[in-house]
Amino acid sequence: MSRPVQASIDLQALRQNLNIIRRAAPQSRVWSVVKANAYGHGLERSWSALNSTDGFALLNLEEAIMLRERGWKGPILLLEGFFHADELALFDKYRLTTSIHSNWQIKAIQNARLNAPLDVYVKVNSGMNRLGFAPDRIHTVWQQLRALPGVGEMTLMSHFAVAERPDGIVDAMKRVAQATEGLECARSLSNSAATMWHPEAHYDWVRPGIVLYGASPSGQWQDIANSGLKPVMTLSSEIIAVQNLKPGEGVGYGQRYRSTQEQRIGIVACGYADGYPRHAPDGTPVLVDGVRTGIVGTVSMDMLAVDLTPCPQAGIGTSVELWGKEIKIDDVASACGTVGYELMCALAPRVPVVTV
Known part of the structure; x- marks a missing residue:
């Protein structure tokens, strides 16, 4: 018998989440963000559930080529663009849209021999201070690119640093307004948080990521509890041993947890080598046989322990949900001092994955 830990991917929930996002931004087209192997869900198994999207946005050229070879004919946006000038031959061959955020990329397109112009997304730094041109340079950059025969349709893009806050995009929107004063252009500004909560920033294209997979961009499940969004990934396992303390x-390890009374403990086949966070504290929520309880003790490489006090009926073979439909990944992440994004992306290759 194989080890009982597994991840299940609910493709219907993925489709439904995309439909909810469309209703949240009805006047915009949607880039479904599938970077990081579709946020750990597996791009190969997930992309077809999103085939009603308007385009896919990702980072890796290899994944973009895979989508083309699987038959996707719509737009594909490389969010960080090309990393070396010689990659432009593949952008040209597979008709990929590139972001432009650096001067050297402009020069590379100028020098490239392309069969047809490439569509580009010009990135403005609206305060995130990762990638992008300063707002006062956008007009100059725009004219430089517009003059190049290798450039097709142009869109202005940016990224919000704190869009989960009610006033979190105010300063960024001012910088974008400064950058685009007098410039008529299509725009793509909204990440997941702005897509759900800031309709004034929707414009032509929205770029939802984490909400596609049914987790909250704020890290708090309550913020999307009434949205209809559903978790796509469920990580589950079983109790493989019971200890009576x-x-x-x-x-x-380290005997971090010590019982204050007689206590039944269940040992679950899941550990940090499966992607469960090693630093999860005592009380991090889990679901045992449909009953909410918490972990106890330090997570091991292959196992973790749970308190069976609330579920005395549980024993060897009892099902355990680590996160998913009932135990929200945001709640697990919050207990561990991180975000659901990290847990999704950390799912280990050794965990079997099934699609629902």
Whole structure:
């Protein structure tokens, strides 16, 4: 019998989440962001559930080529653009849209021999201070690119740093307004948070990422609880052993947790080598046989321990949900001091994945 840990991917939930996003931004086209192997969900298994999208946005050239070879004929946006000038031959061959955020990329397109112009997304730095041109340079950059025969349709893009806050895009929108004063152009500004909560920033294209997969861009599940969005990934396993602790006995490496009374402990086949966070504290929520309880002790490479006090009926073979439909990944991440994005992307290759 194989080890019982597995991840299940609910493709219907993925389709439904895309439809909810469309209703949130009805006047905009949608870039479905599938970077990081579709946020850990597996691009090969997930992309067809999103085939009603207007385009796919990602980072890796290899994944873009895979989508083309699987039959996707719509737009594909490389969010960080090309990294070396010689990659432009593949952008040309596979008809990929590139972001432009640096002077050297402009020069590379100028020198490239292309069969047809490439569509480009010109990135303005609206305060995130990662990629992009300063707002006062956008007009100059825009004219430089517009003059190049290798450039087709042009769109202005940016990224919000704190769009999960009610006033989180105010300063960024001022910088974008400065950059585009007098410039008539298509725009793509909205990440997941802005797509759901800032309709004034929707414009021509929105770029939802984490909300496609049913988690909250704020890290708080309550913020999307009434949206209809559903978790796509469920990480589950089973209890493979039961320990009966006496008062004062400990659990796991370092004996971080010690029982104050007689206590049944379930040992679950899942650990940090499967992608579960090693630093998860005592009480991090899990679902055992439909009952909410918490982990106890330090997470091991292959196992973790859970408190069976609330579920005395549980025993060897009892099902455990680590995150998913009932135990929201945002709640697990919050307990661990991180975000759901990290947990999704950390799912280990050794975990079997099934699609629902």
